Amino acid sequence: MIRVEELHKSFNGQSVLDGVSFSIERGEVVTFLGLSGTGKSVLLLHLIGLLSPDRGRIVIDGTDITRLSERELLAFRRQVGYLFQESALYDFMTVEDNLAFPLEEHTDLSDAQRRDKVREYLAMVDMEGAGGRYPSELSGGMRKRVALARALILGAKVLLCDEPTSGLDPVRSRDISVVIRDLSRRTGTTTVITSHDVANSFRISDRVFVLDKGRVVAQGTEDDIRGSQVELVRELVG
Ligand SMILES: Nc1ncnc2c1ncn2[C@@H]1O[C@H](COP(=O)(O)OP(=O)(O)OP(=O)(O)O)[C@@H](O)[C@H]1O
Ligand SMILES: [Mg+2]
Known part of the structure; x- marks a missing residue:
């Protein structure tokens, strides 16, 4: 449903996305975990076409959205639900x-x-x-x-949620996470979440991706991530 290939994005010569690649199946719920400033929000903004990459492809439901005109993008965005941090x-x-x-x-x-x-x-x-x-x-x-x-x-066919649990207490965090998972299941959306919240990410995601320095450094199920030897991943989930 979503395929991202070698996405690169810099701001003022500072590289933020440095070759991000992944695919997400239709109906999957996935979460991108990573420290502050690793480019999670920047990545989501690319998926809805509010930022365009310096290099790379973003194929959603068969369409490379980096090649759409402004008008086509407007129509595309109607099929995407976006839950902003605030x-x-x-x-x-x-x-x-x-x-x-x-x-x-x-x-x-x-x-x-x-x-x-x-x-x-x-x-x-x-x-x-x-x-x-x-x-x-x-x-x-x-x-x-x-x-x-x-x-x-x-x-929406695709739901993007930027830090849905930030600013909420642990009970409400769990609550909104479960609601997102259940609604995604019921409506059949493909759902991409960004988060710092490791426990809830594992609770509700089919797969988790860990972003670091503009790249995906680990991906998979909770077991896959917990088994990763990458230093940052061990610190995050440790
Ligand atoms: N429009 C922009 N112009 C210049 N720099 C930007 C822009 N948007 C983001 N950045 C930079 O890109 C980097 C990644 O930002 P981003 O907001 O994606 O981080 P994040 O992983 O979402 O962090 P957080 O977990 O705190 O939300 C930051 O260094 C930020 O300053
Ligand atoms: Mg962010």
Whole structure:
């Protein structure tokens, strides 16, 4: 579903991605682990075409997105849900309106159909009662749930989550991680997560990739990663 080949990206002569390659199967949930500043967010931004590489290919569902025009990219992005680190809900809109917004922009659903869909997606993230509330009236964990529902409401084929557990306590971290896994399974999305959170990454991912100095230095199941002899990987999961 996603194949990345030899991705290179530098900023001002500083190399951030230095030949990143990997493939992800349709329906897989994978996590990229790595220290701060190793390029996890930069990698996700490439997967949605908000950054373009200096070199390399990004093939998603058969299309090399590095070759798309701006217009084609806009259409492509509609199939990708993106959960930003800071949730990025509209503070001036209720939860319901936040979810209805992409539907109004990109579908021809009637008011009633939109309301049903919003209700369905709020239920999926266990937020049925919160439709009339504003983001400022929600906890960080609840905001993430709403943002997740909004990211998926257009029927995304690919879901990208940048640090979904950052800023949350251990209980909420576990919670949102499990919700992401369950929703990915239910909707069949291919899901790519970035994280520092080793325990939850193993809990919910089919495979984990470890990034260091712009390269994938370990990949596989929890056992594969725990068995790695790479120094940084041992420090991370030790
Ligand atoms: N638009 C940009 N212009 C210049 N440098 C950038 C840009 N975006 C990212 N960088 C640099 O790329 C490097 C990787 O950043 P990135 O945000 O991907 O790290 P990260 O792995 O997501 O870190 P964290 O775990 O803290 O979120 C950093 O050194 C950052 O300063
Ligand atoms: Mg980041």
